[in-house]
Amino acid sequence: MNPSTAPSEPPVLEIRRLRKGFAEREVLRDISFQVPTGSIVSILGRSGTGKSVLLKCVVGLLEADSGEMFYRGAPLAKSECRIALRRASSYVFQHNALFDSATVRENVLLPLQARGTGSPKEWDKNVRDVLARLELEDAAERYPAELSGGMQKRLAVARALVTQPELVFFDEPTAGLDPLRRNAVFAMISKLQRERGFTAVVVTHDVQEALVVSSRILWLDAGLVRFDGPAAEFETSDDAQICEFRDNIAALRTALRS
Numbered sequence: 001m002n003p004s005t006a007p008s009e010p011p012v013l014e015i016r017r018l019r020k021g022f023a024e025r026e027v028l029r030d031i032s033f034q035v036p037t038g039s040i041v042s043i044l045g046r047s048g049t050g051k052s053v054l055l056k057c058v059v060g061l062l063e064a065d066s067g068e069m070f071y072r073g074a075p076l077a078k079s080e081c082r083i084a085l086r087r088a089s090s091y092v093f094q095h096n097a098l099f100d101s102a103t104v105r106e107n108v109l110l111p112l113q114a115r116g117t118g119s120p121k122e123w124d125k126n127v128r129d130v131l132a133r134l135e136l137e138d139a140a141e142r143y144p145a146e147l148s149g150g151m152q153k154r155l156a157v158a159r160a161l162v163t164q165p166e167l168v169f170f171d172e173p174t175a176g177l178d179p180l181r182r183n184a185v186f187a188m189i190s191k192l193q194r195e196r197g198f199t200a201v202v203v204t205h206d207v208q209e210a211l212v213v214s215s216r217i218l219w220l221d222a223g224l225v226r227f228d229g230p231a232a233e234f235e236t237s238d239d240a241q242i243c244e245f246r247d248n249i250a251a252l253r254t255a256l257r258s
């Protein structure tokens with residue numbers, strides 16, 4: 001956590017008693033948690049548990065059925081607060097959501113153009129900086145389809161960081177990548193987070209990597225929060241359900257590698 005954060009400062013995000021269902025099916029039943037400023041919070045849980053639905057409710061891509069959400073202590077129900085969160089945050093989608101007909105450079109420029117503040121000269125500098133940081137300068141004039149999976153992911157991250165957000169949501173940032181690339185993505189998130197000081201919320205299946213880079217773990221199951229605490233506590237917990245979840249993930253990993 002950021003040591004300069006006063007204890008009285010509200011968390012960057014607070015979610016209280018969030019519920020969200022579709023038709024007959026209740027996906028999120030009662031979700032409450034906080035995201036402290038400057039932390040990396042990883043959200044773990046089986047496929048189909050509602051991790052993406054949760055992120056989408058927080059950023060306003062889906063509307064929750066009930067519950068309260070606060071951004072720096074202010075209710076997201078207020079439209080000005082929702083707008084402030086939108087301006088301060090960015091979202092790395094599970095499948096990157098790159099613009100295929102735009103070059104790497106143009107993909108990264110788009111969020112700056114959409115925001116409209118600053119001059120084209122400043123945008124150009126920001127784009128060059130972020131491409132250099134993510135080792136994509138040489139690919140600036142290429143198209144997404146010409147990039148490897150790892151480069152596409154780096155491009156998605158570059159596009160999310162170019163606006164210098166204070167809060168970044170990553171939905172399965174390592175989906176579809178091999179183990180080496182997965183490590184590289186987590187190392188990158190952790191390094192960028194330390195350099196730029198943003199707060200990160202990461203939805204992931206990669207328990208081992210998440211435990212290494214995260215300050216906190218939120219484990220969701222059956223629409224409820226089953227664990228919410230420091231990563232070290234999740235790693236060493238002897239709670240039967242947590243052990244089973246950790247073992248299942250480890251077994252799945254081994255099966256996938258063999």
Ligand SMILES: Nc1ncnc2c1ncn2[C@@H]1O[C@H](COP(=O)(O)OP(=O)(O)O)[C@@H](O)[C@H]1O
Pocket residue numbers: 022027045046047048049050051052053054
């Ligand atoms: N827009 C939607 N309409 C109806 N059902 C949805 C929608 N989005 C997600 N769901 C359902 O909600 C459940 C949780 O989905 P999701 O959040 O994507 O899971 P995951 O934890 O794998 O990210 C799934 O059963 C999914 O089919």
Ligand SMILES: [Mg+2]
Pocket residue numbers: 051052053094171172
């Ligand atoms: Mg998902």
